[in-house]
Amino acid sequence: MSAIRHALNTKREDDFAAWYQEVISAADMAEESGVRGCMVIKPWGYGIWERMQRLLDDRIKAAGVQNAYFPLFIPLKNFEREAEHVDGFAKEMAVVTHHRLITDGEGGLIPDPEAKLEEPLVVRPTSETIIGDAMSRWVQSWRDLPLRINQWANVVRWEMRTRMFLRTSEFLWQEGHSAHATADEAREETMMALEMYRAFAEEDAALPVIAGEKPENERFPGAVETWSIEAMMQDGKALQAGTSHYLGTNFAQASNIRYQNREGRETLCHTVSWGMSTRMVGGLIMTHGDDDGLRVPPALAPFQVVILPMLREKPEDEALLDYCDKLRAAIAGQTALGEPVRVLLDKRPGKAAAKRWDWVRKGAPLILEVGGRDMENGVVSMLRRDTLWNTETGKPVFQNPDRDLCAQTVPTILSDMQNGLLVEARERREANIRRDITDMDALAEHFSREAKYPGWVEVQWSKPTGDRLAKVVETLKDLRLTLRNVPQNSLPADGTCIFTGEQAAERVYVARAY
RNA sequence: CGGGGAGUGGCGCAGCCUGGUAGCGCAUCUGUUUUGGGAACAGAGGGUCGCAGGUUCGAAUCCUGUCUCCCCGACCA
Structure with missing residues (x-):
């Protein structure tokens, strides 16, 4: 590795x-x-x-x-x-x-x-x-x-x-x-x-x-x-x-x-x-976001696909641009996530490799690099923002689909990516929610650890009001915690209130917050 | 608003203590050689040192004030 x-x-x-x-x-x-x-x-x-x-x-x-x-x-x-x-x-x-x-x-x-x-x-x-x-x-x-x-x-x-x-x-x-x-x-x-x-x-x-x-x-x-x-x-x-x-x-x-x-x-x-x-x-x-910058979900990406021609400032650039423009048109004709695909042919002068990292940092979902060799073979070099690296080689993962097939597969890739980001985030969230903490000592312990990702804790509480709620809020403040919300559709309470020891009325999330 | 840190070419920083020709890296521009995976070399351009006062022959440097940013807290549908 x-x-x-x-x-x-x-x-x-x-x-x-x-x-x-x-x-x-x-x-x-x-x-x-x-x-x-x-x-x-x-x-x-x-x-x-x-x-x-x-x-x-x-x-x-x-x-x-x-x-x-x-x-x-x-x-x-x-x-x-x-x-x-x-x-x-x-x-x-x-x-x-x-x-x-x-x-x-x-x-x-x-x-x-x-x-x-x-x-x-x-x-x-x-x-x-x-x-x-x-x-x-x-x-x-x-x-x-x-x-x-x-x-x-x-x-x-x-x-x-x-x-x-x-x-x-x-x-x-x-x-x-x-x-x-x-x-x-x-x-x-x-x-x-x-x-x-x-x-x-x-x-x-x-x-x-x-x-x-x-x-x-x-x-x-x-x-x-x-x-x-x-x-x-x-x-x-x-x-x-x-x-x-x-x-x-x-x-x-x-x-x-x-x-x-x-x-x-x-x-x-x-x-x-x-x-x-x-x-x-x-x-x-x-x-x-990840350690390479933002990853924009395709539905929100101003450009979902960015084409980077490997320009050399030589006469053959013209043929390459023509090849890329046909690719652009084919992709723009596709529909993904219910809308025409938003594609940019980035013709700015400069090295494709440098521009590539700019677009990686911005989080454009798909980057298509096209050089003379791709053109000869009728393919493109495709980089997916969600699966950027080969962890074995430490290098970016390029795929080389046929140019015309590539255009047709763009919608599928974009919708996979949209879904994949949601799934990834949901799994991460679920892995960082604790539902088994029932007393204040354990709560304090959980959030006092050096753990980088203490996440959220779902606790049961008696839903106190007024001064009694103020007291709970004060206690949580000492732990730098806040009450987030009482989720809809949660399981009914079946235990005792972590704050008052009374019979619990509902479940509420406790977390550090922005 | 309290505590801490910081503002110096586009970006990141050194210089400040001990006042005396404004520097480095990256980026930029030009040239050359390269170039299918984040190029190399050479040369060049660009800053009244956040702002305003003060001290001084002389202030990036010392003093006072002020603005902005970052971190921690307080505050925060």
């Missing part, structure tokens, strides 16, 4: 945080902007986000939800209406107080004191209040319900500590908002969104997730119930990858969203909100 020369300098097992950052820069996904907590998303990173948008947006529209757009700025008083909401977000809001700059006389600019806003505007951290305002105008009658809206937008939360994609001051997301006549209907919508996220994560992003309800202490500020999908990263930590909230009538009350029912009585609506963000890109990296 020969040593493999990986495409990255940092290995996951040596320094996971450093590895994560190296993937982002080596795969050319994003970079620091110089503005605190804000990043520049580069074409490859943004292309992946665009794919996520496309696929999730298709699901949103298929569910009958319509897109709209609401303002970036929210009057401060909108926020004051929902007390818990204020508490939850007040500490992390960007505020606009002036609308004009003047020179300070020393070559600089300062806000013009004369141009102070009567009422400050906050930059939206989420849009419940401003959309609630609109909903209060749009909803009059029971016939206007349900009202189901989604917006794709940027939001700002002034976070203390930021990490690219995982927690940035400004991030991109979609937020769905709906108003319903009844609690049952609103809860059904909450679950619809949760299921949509689960399906998107698993089918499109190849990210296995646990869908479940967040405990009381982890609820969205102002929500009655918060549900999430949780994914396990390769370092064993949990990442909340999407949330769906049943808001009861709290926000309807605050924004005055009422309708006249069939009996003519004024009635409060029940509202719902749900969101998924660019954080998903971070989850993708930490789930599918």
